[in-house]
Amino acid sequence: MTEQLPLFPLGTVLFPGLMLPLHLFEERYRLLLRDLLDRPEPRRFGIVAIEFGHEVGAGAARRLAGVGCVAELHGVTALEDGRFDIVTVGGRRFRRGAVDDTLPYLRAEAELLPDEAGPNPEPHAGLVKRLFTLYRRRLAATGAEIPEPIDLPADPVKLSYLVAAAVVLDLGDKQRLLEAENATTRLRLEAKLLLRENRLIGAVPAVPASQFIDGGVHLN
Numbered sequence: 001m002t003e004q005l006p007l008f009p010l011g012t013v014l015f016p017g018l019m020l021p022l023h024l025f026e027e028r029y030r031l032l033l034r035d036l037l038d039r040p041e042p043r044r045f046g047i048v049a050i051e052f053g054h055e056v057g058a059g060a061a062r063r064l065a066g067v068g069c070v071a072e073l074h075g076v077t078a079l080e081d082g083r084f085d086i087v088t089v090g091g092r093r094f095r096r097g098a099v100d101d102t103l104p105y106l107r108a109e110a111e112l113l114p115d116e117a118g119p120n121p122e123p124h125a126g127l128v129k130r131l132f133t134l135y136r137r138r139l140a141a142t143g144a145e146i147p148e149p150i151d152l153p154a155d156p157v158k159l160s161y162l163v164a165a166a167v168v169l170d171l172g173d174k175q176r177l178l179e180a181e182n183a184t185t186r187l188r189l190e191a192k193l194l195l196r197e198n199r200l201i202g203a204v205p206a207v208p209a210s211q212f213i214d215g216g217v218h219l220n
Helices: 027-037 122-141 156-166 171-179 183-203
Strands: 002-010 019-024 044-049 067-078 084-100 107-112
Touching (some): 002 067, 002 084, 027 044, 027 084, 044 107, 067 107, 122 156, 122 183, 156 183, 171 183
Parallel strands (some): 002 044
Antiparallel strands (some): 002 107, 019 084, 067 084
């Protein structure tokens, strides 16, 4: 299944089921939102990571990740100066196709991707839960402010996305997790990354924990 989606390139990765608040101040993205509000629900656009570069314009398609996540619009607050604060929740992953730059904001053909558990995810899910619990404990031991314990879901797909969003990783690792073909593959990769991060925290107990500190991780 394919559809054309407006694109919002970001220096971060959105995962299905996770909440992402956004502040819209550039005119092109304010226009994107106004166009969305003129349409019937569901109102949604695509968030894609900027793999290199900062600005979006001519040749921007070369800078954008090939897989993104649909952002479903759940709340809009209009500010007096024309800016907007919005709340989005991650929907389906999509594979980005050809980019249309005829409007001030980008649009692209999006092939919606399935969310499958994959073969035998349970052993990987159990390992990831244990490693993630250790990861939170080690972060807390460094003095980082960690929120209340996260209720880890039993569903392997939801678990894989929650852990992917919650662990502090660079953009490349986050994108690899988003692109994993199923939960089993994603959980297997998360176990490797958590083993690495736990070793790093143990060796050098001073790492950023901004995604925990700012409360930016919310499972819908």
